[in-house]
Amino acid sequence: MIATANNLTKQEVQGNLLSPLPVALVGAQVNNKPNYLVIGYICPFNFGKHIFFSLYNVRYTRKGIHDNMTFSVNIPSENLIKETELCGTKSGRDIDKSALFDTFYGELKTAPMISQCPINIECEVTEILDYNPNEGIIGRVVKSYADPQYLTEGKLDWRKIHPILWVTGGDYNFYKLGERIIQKKD
Amino acid sequence: MIATANNLTKQEVQGNLLSPLPVALVGAQVNNKPNYLVIGYICPFNFGKHIFFSLYNVRYTRKGIHDNMTFSVNIPSENLIKETELCGTKSGRDIDKSALFDTFYGELKTAPMISQCPINIECEVTEILDYNPNEGIIGRVVKSYADPQYLTEGKLDWRKIHPILWVTGGDYNFYKLGERIIQKKD
Numbered sequence: 511m512i513a514t515a516n517n518l519t520k521q522e523v524q525g526n527l528l529s530p531l532p533v534a535l536v537g538a539q540v541n542n543k544p545n546y547l548v549i550g551y552i553c554p555f556n557f558g559k560h561i562f563f564s565l566y567n568v569r570y571t572r573k574g575i576h577d578n579m580t581f582s583v584n585i586p587s588e589n590l591i592k593e594t595e596l597c598g599t600k601s602g603r604d605i606d607k608s609a610l611f612d613t614f615y616g617e618l619k620t621a622p623m624i625s626q627c628p629i630n631i632e633c634e635v636t637e638i639l640d641y642n643p644n645e646g647i648i649g650r651v652v653k654s655y656a657d658p659q660y661l662t663e664g665k666l667d668w669r670k671i672h673p674i675l676w677v678t679g680g681d682y683n684f685y686k687l688g689e690r691i692i693q694k695k696d
Numbered sequence: 697m698i699a700t701a702n703n704l705t706k707q708e709v710q711g712n713l714l715s716p717l718p719v720a721l722v723g724a725q726v727n728n729k730p731n732y733l734v735i736g737y738i739c740p741f742n743f744g745k746h747i748f749f750s751l752y753n754v755r756y757t758r759k760g761i762h763d764n765m766t767f768s769v770n771i772p773s774e775n776l777i778k779e780t781e782l783c784g785t786k787s788g789r790d791i792d793k794s795a796l797f798d799t800f801y802g803e804l805k806t807a808p809m810i811s812q813c814p815i816n817i818e819c820e821v822t823e824i825l826d827y828n829p830n831e832g833i834i835g836r837v838v839k840s841y842a843d844p845q846y847l848t849e850g851k852l853d854w855r856k857i858h859p860i861l862w863v864t865g866g867d868y869n870f871y872k873l874g875e876r877i878i879q880k881k882d
Contacts, residue, residue, distance in 0.1 A: 512802065521844050526740045529859075551740045552739055554714045557752075591877060625706075631714065639823070646834070655708055673715075678740070686876075687873075691870040
């Protein structure tokens with residue numbers, strides 16, 4: 511225990527405490543077939559012109575990212591929770607994940623994207639950081655897409671998207687996005 | 697517009713589409729005084745043993761991080777929304793942000809942490825990536841702390857923490873964490 515000001519005490523806690531993050535399905539072309547992997551540690555970088563994520567280096571998708579130096583980021587809605595959980599628990603070595611979704615391609619021909627996800631981002635790898643047993647993958651955003659039904663006046667409306675938020679620090683559950691804290695901007 | 701399977705169409709959208717992320721207050725010792733900066737693009741890396749975040753290189757806090765090669769990550773609760781907004785709109789060049797919070801230190805003596813935040817993480821910089829005009833800062837987690845009142849059976853309980861979620865793709869509002877999608881784990 512560390513005593514701090516105002517009679518607060520702090521307790522050391524093990525494991526990741528930085529949560530929640532949006533669940534993303536990262537796509538890559540592995541052995542000429544689309545594969546999708548669940549990534550929990552991902553964020554924008556450089557004003558959103560790049561994306562960073564943490565990739566466990568035993569993942570099947572790694573080969574596709576290294577071979578093609580491209581990947582996609584797909585944000586699933588809550589209604590894709592079963593497919594998302596399946597992608598997160600089974601490896602592309604064992605099941606054909608391309609059968610779970612309809613795939614489309616944008617400008618890059620090796621970054622498969624999921625039609626059913628409201629948001630899709632195609633990226634070109636700029637750097638791979640080796641933090642064994644994980645890699646930090648950095649990609650430049652080439653193009654981003656959304657279904658028109660999720661836009662309000664041309665802008666994404668997250669109240670329509672229903673993203674899946676993953677709490678990996680503590681309870682490992684999936685949560686919904688809640689209400690706005692301040693109703694200041696529409 | 698790109699037509700995909702099942703009569704879905706996709707529209708190209710500009711700007712960051714990867715949201716929401718938890719708002720973090722990153723702390724550093726700048727000119728021997730604690731300073732705190734709002735960071736919106738941050739995630740765990742390497743199973744949570746490291747943290748990655750995107751830092752705009754004109755920020756006042758940058759000097760402290762470069763000088764000491766340490767920083768802290770503090771997760772504010774919703775009740776700190778005013779202080780958080782102030783930290784996000786004013787520079788440490790113009791106001792003394794150390795007066796907004798009570799500061800404590802852990803193992804590192806140059807990573808100031810905020811008593812009032814339920815979660816605090818002290819980090820040692822392992823790498824700085826130059827993606828001008830932003831830097832990717834990677835830190836090794838040295839120790840993590842939480843207030844005992846936010847734990848349930850020794851684990852963080854995010855329903856007690858009330859983190860501030862920031863949607864920067866689209867509407868730029870702050871949101872609450874919502875309900876659990878599946879009530880499977882406690």
